[in-house]
Amino acid sequence: MIGENVPPAMCYYTKLEGSGGKCRTCLVKVTKGSEKDPRPMPKLVASCKTAVMDGMEVRNTTSPDVLDARKGITEFLLINHPLDCPVCDQAGECKLQDLSYEHGLSKSRYDFHRREFEKIDIGDKIQLHMNRCILCYRCTQVADQLTPERVHGVINRGEVSEISTYIENVVDNDFSGNMIDVCPVGALTDKTFRFKSRVWYTKPVNAHRNCPKCSGKVTLWYQGEEVLRVTGRKDQWNEVEEFICNDCRFEKKETNDWIVDGPADINRHSVVSKNQFTYELPVLQKQIEQSNMTEQ
Amino acid sequence: MQSLTNRSKVVSDKTMTWKERMYIPAILAGLRITIYHFFKKKVTIQYPEQKREHSKYFRGVHVLKRDDEGRENCTACGLCAVACPAEAITIVADERKKGEEHLYREEKYSAEYNINMLRCIFCGLCEEACPKDAIYLTETISTSNYHRDQFIYTKDMLVEGIKSGERIDINSRRQGVREGAM
Numbered sequence: 001m002i003g004e005n006v007p008p009a010m011c012y013y014t015k016l017e018g019s020g021g022k023c024r025t026c027l028v029k030v031t032k033g034s035e036k037d038p039r040p041m042p043k044l045v046a047s048c049k050t051a052v053m054d055g056m057e058v059r060n061t062t063s064p065d066v067l068d069a070r071k072g073i074t075e076f077l078l079i080n081h082p083l084d085c086p087v088c089d090q091a092g093e094c095k096l097q098d099l100s101y102e103h104g105l106s107k108s109r110y111d112f113h114r115r116e117f118e119k120i121d122i123g124d125k126i127q128l129h130m131n132r133c134i135l136c137y138r139c140t141q142v143a144d145q146l147t148p149e150r151v152h153g154v155i156n157r158g159e160v161s162e163i164s165t166y167i168e169n170v171v172d173n174d175f176s177g178n179m180i181d182v183c184p185v186g187a188l189t190d191k192t193f194r195f196k197s198r199v200w201y202t203k204p205v206n207a208h209r210n211c212p213k214c215s216g217k218v219t220l221w222y223q224g225e226e227v228l229r230v231t232g233r234k235d236q237w238n239e240v241e242e243f244i245c246n247d248c249r250f251e252k253k254e255t256n257d258w259i260v261d262g263p264a265d266i267n268r269h270s271v272v273s274k275n276q277f278t279y280e281l282p283v284l285q286k287q288i289e290q291s292n293m294t295e296q
Numbered sequence: 297m298q299s300l301t302n303r304s305k306v307v308s309d310k311t312m313t314w315k316e317r318m319y320i321p322a323i324l325a326g327l328r329i330t331i332y333h334f335f336k337k338k339v340t341i342q343y344p345e346q347k348r349e350h351s352k353y354f355r356g357v358h359v360l361k362r363d364d365e366g367r368e369n370c371t372a373c374g375l376c377a378v379a380c381p382a383e384a385i386t387i388v389a390d391e392r393k394k395g396e397e398h399l400y401r402e403e404k405y406s407a408e409y410n411i412n413m414l415r416c417i418f419c420g421l422c423e424e425a426c427p428k429d430a431i432y433l434t435e436t437i438s439t440s441n442y443h444r445d446q447f448i449y450t451k452d453m454l455v456e457g458i459k460s461g462e463r464i465d466i467n468s469r470r471q472g473v474r475e476g477a478m
Contacts, residue, residue: 084402085373085427086371086373086375086402086404086427086428087371087373087402087403087404091373194391195372195389195390195391195404196389197374197389198373198374198378200374200378201374201377201378271378274378
């Protein structure tokens with residue numbers, strides 16, 4: 001039962017404390033409150049912020065109310081989204097793209113001017129496209145909880161709120177790169193991967209190294225023999241298993257820096273697995289040969 | 297065995313008569329058919345000089361369109377390449393620099409756009425996949441060549457000219473693609 005019945009979430013992240021409750025995409029209908037109090041909950045509730053009770057009955061996709069609400073919320077999330085997927089580097093692994101594909105309308109009904117911001121460089125490795133942001137606050141929670149001092153946050157309120165370092169300070173602590181991984185949309189992207197390729201032309205390979213700062217367990221994204229991008233390993237909910245440091249993410253882009261574990265597990269319905277350009281994995285082959293050599 | 301149709305002829309190996317062995321009636325009958333064809337309407341045309349009208353659904357060599365201001369529509373999103381069943385398309389993207397706004401419509405553009413015409417099956421899935429109205433199949437026929445590498449059409453062979461006279465009209469095709477008829 002677990003799996004396809006888990007509601008989509010844009011803001012909730014199990015590894016970040018206090019996340020959730022903002023995007024409202026995970027609304028579900030509670031038809032029975034609990035064993036003691038079997039009354040249904042009067043309104044749809046955000047499943048990420050609702051405590052589970054004994055005997056609680058929850059309807060997710062089986063309830064037309066939920067599907068209808070989710071459709072409306074998707075439309076609201078997309079109101080100010082520029083829909084520049086052909087340009088965006090996140091396309092193919094973007095949760096907002098998945099959400100709008102499953103729950104959205106094929107056309108936008110919004111005719112007015114979408115809000116526009118300038119691109120901001122957060123340091124020389126991370127780029128912030130505020131246009132694409134859906135204000136899930138995950139990245140600020142990464143800054144709060146993973147790094148010693150908070151250097152960026154959300155300024156202004158309501159419709160005009162935006163993620164910012166305020167006076168374009170450089171975010172340069174060791175774990176700042178993780179905000180790229182937690183961003184569900186293409187608002188925070190890796191500048192070293194900018195426009196290099198599309199996600200579905202690269203091959204994800206799990207690898208590790210002995211890193212003094214982090215666990216060193218990453219996914220390398222190969223095109224041919226070239227490592228185009230390094231990200232944290234993501235589970236089936238698109239959440240990173242372990243946060244990785246900036247050294248691993250931005251500096252180590254040679255196969256020699258890594259010990260390859262094997263191809264990353266990608267859902268076969270994902271566009272990443274649609275990669276028709278089947279490259280061999282010379283990397284793996286070489287390492288196997290090398291290990292054979294050392295054994296002899 | 298009974299034949300299924302009455303069009304089949306039973307072959308016999310009976311010896312020919314003297315008259316038949318003269319072959320003259322047979323030759324005359326054959327010549328009659330030949331001469332009859334001199335006065336019939338010709339089925340062939342003189343190709344390079346004369347050209348047949350193409351069907352509405354004809355799919356020839358691709359064109360990469362520019363918009364009304366002469367900027368390239370293609371943003372190198374890679375959807376044509378992933379839609380291509382023959383894996384004929386390869387794209388390398390690049391970022392638009394300051395001062396190139398008149399050349400490329402969006403901040404990303406295709407620095408290289410190659411179509412291998414030997415691989416291409418002219419199915420038209422690329423133009424269906426294109427979200428930017430950038431690629432269309434034209435009525436031009438892919439030319440023959442002596443070398444295989446000349447069949448890899450690079451971007452300068454695919455992008456239409458910037459002047460108004462060099463533009464390629466694809467309006468009827470665009471309408472057909474949108475309606476899903478092509």
